Amino acid sequence: MSNTIDSARIETPVGPFTILAGPDGAVRAAGFTADPANLLPVMHPSLRGEPRTRPDLGPVTAAVAAYLDGDLAAIDDVPVEQHSGGAFLSHAWQVLRDVKPGEPITYTAYAGLAGRPAAVRAAAAACARNAAALFVPCHRVLRTDGTLGGYRWGLPVKCWLLDHERPGRD
Template structure:
């Protein structure tokens, strides 16, 4: 079933120290997808089919979302916390994304710890899958999850970006 209330969405790109950051928001301002790219097509492909907009309207800015992105990159690490995010998937992934939003800046966790926080301590692969399928980078801070021993693991937007984000939050 498709959510017909989300036919159009707004998109804007802002410059950051690690490259252009684009966000796509629905009519009520909830982030549907975001990441360090200037190409909205890279983002629309990861939005759940029931939320995917048929049309994107280019904007210069997205109000609170753009202000939060700018403030975060300028050092106000909690600026992203109050931004509403809308993602859909199965029960575990949806819950894992909510849990991930509670991992504080400067306190990264391992995939194993993230699995435990998500209520499935043996499901490390499922926790890693939640990070890989996260469409709302930064607002759902999957960059705060590391491999055991501190290795970075993966990151859709590149390991240099993940390294910068972690150092920025340290």
């Protein structure tokens, strides 16, 4: 790891949220953990670097704070940089960024939106391999029966995020 990447931690109602960003400010990884080292294995090797702790990451941190304060669209325009080694995953992650807060979809619907309606397992794999939690909102994808399914950062976190985004929650 020869590159340096910036790391910042934000306290949330469901625990610490850590963000790793490249020199251009694009989010390379994010997740509900206090330790940036927990994010490095989920990142593509070409994007990894030595985390350098910062008090905040400027507009990225501001966007997360605004999201937590109820501006659910605040994270939509935060740049994200992920590499998958495959065209489908990259496309699927971009499609996922268009899933609106408060409007979760099923893995089947997600596969359809990504252009491969029969590839439900590939859609689930895109969620599982997503390194930029929250910014690429894999928490908004549910099983066909409406149950939560899995989430790298735990089902209580996924449940909180979905509840936070639910219309009329206040």
